Amino acid sequence: MKLILDAFGGDNCPGAIIDGIKLAEKDFSDIEYIVTGDKKIIEGYIVSKGYSFKNLEIVDAPDVITCDDVPTVAIRSKKDSSLVVALDMLKKDETIDALISTGSTGAILTGGFLKIGRIKGVSRPALCPALPTKKGTNVLLIDCGANADCKPINLCHFAMMGSIYYKELYGAENPRVALLNNGTEDSKGNELVKNTFPLLKKLPINFVGNIEARDALSGDYDVLVCDGFTGNVFLKATEGAVSLVMGEIKGAFKSSLKAKIGAMFSLKAFKKVKDKLDYNKYGGSPFIGCSKTIIKSHGSSKAETIYATIAQAYKYQSAKINEKISEGINNLPTFEDLSDD
Amino acid sequence: MKLILDAFGGDNCPGAIIDGIKLAEKDFSDIEYIVTGDKKIIEGYIVSKGYSFKNLEIVDAPDVITCDDVPTVAIRSKKDSSLVVALDMLKKDETIDALISTGSTGAILTGGFLKIGRIKGVSRPALCPALPTKKGTNVLLIDCGANADCKPINLCHFAMMGSIYYKELYGAENPRVALLNNGTEDSKGNELVKNTFPLLKKLPINFVGNIEARDALSGDYDVLVCDGFTGNVFLKATEGAVSLVMGEIKGAFKSSLKAKIGAMFSLKAFKKVKDKLDYNKYGGSPFIGCSKTIIKSHGSSKAETIYATIAQAYKYQSAKINEKISEGINNLPTFEDLSDD
Numbered sequence: 316m317k318l319i320l321d322a323f324g325g326d327n328c329p330g331a332i333i334d335g336i337k338l339a340e341k342d343f344s345d346i347e348y349i350v351t352g353d354k355k356i357i358e359g360y361i362v363s364k365g366y367s368f369k370n371l372e373i374v375d376a377p378d379v380i381t382c383d384d385v386p387t388v389a390i391r392s393k394k395d396s397s398l399v400v401a402l403d404m405l406k407k408d409e410t411i412d413a414l415i416s417t418g419s420t421g422a423i424l425t426g427g428f429l430k431i432g433r434i435k436g437v438s439r440p441a442l443c444p445a446l447p448t449k450k451g452t453n454v455l456l457i458d459c460g461a462n463a464d465c466k467p468i469n470l471c472h473f474a475m476m477g478s479i480y481y482k483e484l485y486g487a488e489n490p491r492v493a494l495l496n497n498g499t500e501d502s503k504g505n506e507l508v509k510n511t512f513p514l515l516k517k518l519p520i521n522f523v524g525n526i527e528a529r530d531a532l533s534g535d536y537d538v539l540v541c542d543g544f545t546g547n548v549f550l551k552a553t554e555g556a557v558s559l560v561m562g563e564i565k566g567a568f569k570s571s572l573k574a575k576i577g578a579m580f581s582l583k584a585f586k587k588v589k590d591k592l593d594y595n596k597y598g599g600s601p602f603i604g605c606s607k608t609i610i611k612s613h614g615s616s617k618a619e620t621i622y623a624t625i626a627q628a629y630k631y632q633s634a635k636i637n638e639k640i641s642e643g644i645n646n647l648p649t650f651e652d653l654s655d656d
Numbered sequence: 657m658k659l660i661l662d663a664f665g666g667d668n669c670p671g672a673i674i675d676g677i678k679l680a681e682k683d684f685s686d687i688e689y690i691v692t693g694d695k696k697i698i699e700g701y702i703v704s705k706g707y708s709f710k711n712l713e714i715v716d717a718p719d720v721i722t723c724d725d726v727p728t729v730a731i732r733s734k735k736d737s738s739l740v741v742a743l744d745m746l747k748k749d750e751t752i753d754a755l756i757s758t759g760s761t762g763a764i765l766t767g768g769f770l771k772i773g774r775i776k777g778v779s780r781p782a783l784c785p786a787l788p789t790k791k792g793t794n795v796l797l798i799d800c801g802a803n804a805d806c807k808p809i810n811l812c813h814f815a816m817m818g819s820i821y822y823k824e825l826y827g828a829e830n831p832r833v834a835l836l837n838n839g840t841e842d843s844k845g846n847e848l849v850k851n852t853f854p855l856l857k858k859l860p861i862n863f864v865g866n867i868e869a870r871d872a873l874s875g876d877y878d879v880l881v882c883d884g885f886t887g888n889v890f891l892k893a894t895e896g897a898v899s900l901v902m903g904e905i906k907g908a909f910k911s912s913l914k915a916k917i918g919a920m921f922s923l924k925a926f927k928k929v930k931d932k933l934d935y936n937k938y939g940g941s942p943f944i945g946c947s948k949t950i951i952k953s954h955g956s957s958k959a960e961t962i963y964a965t966i967a968q969a970y971k972y973q974s975a976k977i978n979e980k981i982s983e984g985i986n987n988l989p990t991f992e993d994l995s996d997d
Contacts, residue, residue: 421839448900449900449903460838463838463845463846463847464846464847495889497801497804497884497885497888497889498762504804504885505804505805505883505885506804506805508885527888527892528888528889528890528891528892528893528895528896529892529893529895529896529899530896531893531896532896532897532900533896541889542846543838544838544845544846544849544886545885545886545889547838547868547869548836548838548869548882548886548889548890548893549869549889549890549893550869551868551869551870552869552870552872552889552890552893552894552897553893553894553896553897554869554870554897555869555870555871555872555873555874555894556873556893556894556895556897556898556901557897557900557901558870559789559790559873559898559933560897560898560901560902560929560933561901562790563929563932563933564905564926564929566929567922567925567926567928567929568922568925570925570928571924571925573921573922573924573925574921574922574924574925576921577918577919577920577921577922577923577925578918578922579918580914580915580917580918580921581908581909581914581915581918581919581922582918583912583914583915584908584909584911584912584914584915584918585905585908587908587911588901588904588905588907588908591904592900592901592904
């Protein structure tokens with residue numbers, strides 16, 4: 316298996332990428348690694364750490380796409396950037412299986428869409444992170460930001476792709492697929508959701524109906540389907556609320572002598588809670604439905620995150636997710652009342 | 657001032673309503689209270705508590721609308737329900753200023769819309785709760801669920817109404833109004849948000865631009881504008897995440913002897929955090945833009961919540977919010993490119 320990693324664009328680059336590969340090398344000795352980015356900086360980092368790699372190729376790409384760049388412009392104009400060089404290689408070289416990047420989400424999605432393209436039959440690729448739940452399981456959120464405006468057919472494809480991915484990722488026979496809504500009754504929702512509901516019932520998936528955002532992380536569902544705008548608001552609202560509560564608790568621990576003593580005793584238990592809720596630990600978000608595997612890892616990824624993302628890419632390829640999605644989507648019944656134009 | 661309270665429909669009814677009025681009677685002695693509901697049960701409760709009221713009228717309405725009822729059907733068919741009787745009295749009796757209910761949100765919104773109607777010029781009334789922020793201030797979320805599908809003109813009216821309400825409620829000169837989006841750049845968003853953005857810039861409000869859901873509770877914004885579907889997902893995602901973190905912390909406190917000792921010392925500080933994050937304590941959500949004041953208080957409201965909601969209704973009326981909204985909306989510049997048909 317051959318993996319290409321964009322070594323720049325994230326907060327801890329290129330260190331986190333190189334350290335992550337070093338960690339992964341032991342467990343995934345059959346992966347050939349390619350990294351793109353400023354060769355001098357990467358080589359300097361490797362020397363400074365005293366690393367030697369069995370299977371690492373460095374491809375020079377001195378430019379970097381930042382979060383301040385306009386994605387559509389950057390993908391076209393920054394031809395020597397670590398991301399564009401990686402995307403071009405992924406596209407041209409059939410032996411490269413997957414790409415990992417910690418860079419600008421917008422640029423990765425735009426680049427993936429324009430340069431790599433969709434699996435035939437998939438109306439829209441979607442960003443699909445795994446989130447922690449109350450029960451300690453994970454739930455997939457699809458789409459979490461690639462498509463701000465969607466049609467029912469897109470949500471049907473998200474449901475299919477999410478179900479197939481969850482099944483392979485966690486070995487579940489019948490992933491419970493739910494539609495994110497403003498109420499649980501069948502008739503609830505905005506126009507998009509109301510029109511999607513009856514279609515999801517016809518798909519060869521375990522569609523369990525509408526759920527409210529409040530119950531999304533209960534652990535009673537495996538795949539949450541929504542448009543990318545709603546998914547983005549859901550994910551970031553969750554992040555914001557977790558940060559708000561954690562901040563309040565930090566404050567509470569400092570609010571009295573008694574609480575300070577309490578803090579000393581509970582610190583370790585709290586660190587565990589914080590870790591459990593940090594969904595970036597589980598790896599990255601695949602841009603699912605692209606014709607080649609692209610995984611966006613968080614901008615603040617550390618070596619451990621990159622290790623987890625490499626493991627995720629390995630599983631994604633080994634399980635042949637893309638082939639199974641192609642098969643699943645292209646065997647769907649035709650909905651006369653649906654079209655994506 | 658005359659206030660009508662639907663005494664049934666919530667979890668702790670009619671006790672919470674009657675106890676709440678009892679609490680409020682001291683501080684708001686110039687309010688005349690009317691309650692609707694099963695007269696025998698209400699009178700029985702009052703006798704059992706040994707209460708006497710100076711200014712309380714009980715109107716018999718033996719039926720109750722529950723959350724299992726279909727709102728549009730229930731509002732039309734349950735003519736003797738506590739909510740419908742209250743709405744009918746609010747509509748017909750000009751001396752009644754406002755209505756408070758802890759019942760089904762859907763029924764309150766449907767009833768408010770069908771029986772009471774909009775302030776002239778307001779394209780859509782909206783549900784507008786106040787949420788706690790990191791800085792200890794409050795932020796208004798408008799719309800949080802009344803309108804699942806919106807047009808730019810609706811969001812413009814939400815922005816105007818939210819700004820006017822915030823100004824009067826918290827005495828702020830220039831409330832910072834933000835558009836809830838999937839990114840902060842001006843060009844971000846789905847079609848609705850992208851079309852709304854340039855219009856908000858033309859309104860006589862302090863529009864500060866797009867914000868992401870992650871920053872919505874930072875305390876840097878006073879009014880968050882969005883369609884009701886997105887607002888509902890945002891609010892419930894926040895509730896779900898707070899509940900998830902609190903549950904994890906509860907678990908962490910039990911995870912070791914050390915943590916258990918920590919818990920004993922920190923319990924009081926934690927109770928404070930939980931209280932601060934419970935936005936129901938601040939009162940209810942006005943159905944803002946209705947031609948008469950309607951406030952939905954949480955289904956699990958206790959006497960203290962009802963007290964806070966009565967105080968809120970009092971302020972709403974005293975500050976003449978409805979008149980100011982009418983004035984604000986009807987003095988808006990005309991947008992040729994906007995219509996609400």
